[in-house]
Amino acid sequence: MDFKDNKPIYRQIIDYSFNCILSGMWEPDQRIPSVRELAVGMSVNTHTVLKAFEYMQAHDIIYPRRGMGFFLASDAKERVNGTRREEFYNETLTSLFAEMKMLDIDMTDIMEQWRRYNNPEQQ
Numbered sequence: 001m002d003f004k005d006n007k008p009i010y011r012q013i014i015d016y017s018f019n020c021i022l023s024g025m026w027e028p029d030q031r032i033p034s035v036r037e038l039a040v041g042m043s044v045n046t047h048t049v050l051k052a053f054e055y056m057q058a059h060d061i062i063y064p065r066r067g068m069g070f071f072l073a074s075d076a077k078e079r080v081n082g083t084r085r086e087e088f089y090n091e092t093l094t095s096l097f098a099e100m101k102m103l104d105i106d107m108t109d110i111m112e113q114w115r116r117y118n119n120p121e122q123q
Helices: 009-023 035-042 046-058 076-103 107-118
Strands: 062-065 069-072
Touching: 009 035, 009 046, 009 076, 035 046, 046 062
Parallel strands: none
Antiparallel strands: 062 069
């Protein structure tokens, strides 16, 4: 995995995990890769992966089974979707709105771009 400098590695591992959950690669109530498996696969320290797992466990996205590893919660997809939406509203939109204000872009301009994005054949 190629890590970016603008975000802590454990947060990037959380993002990777969230993508696995939302894409269906990790299924509800099924075992997910172990801390060690992910650490080796991503060439990172096991403590870094453990920090990501602790975050996901604290948010009830994964749960441990003694001696068996971590499993994906049955409602993990909904929880991840909620978490991602909250991040989008609090971080992405805040930054976007600031940029729009600086560039004097209004919502009419955005709606036109949205229509073009959703209907590329009508351009």
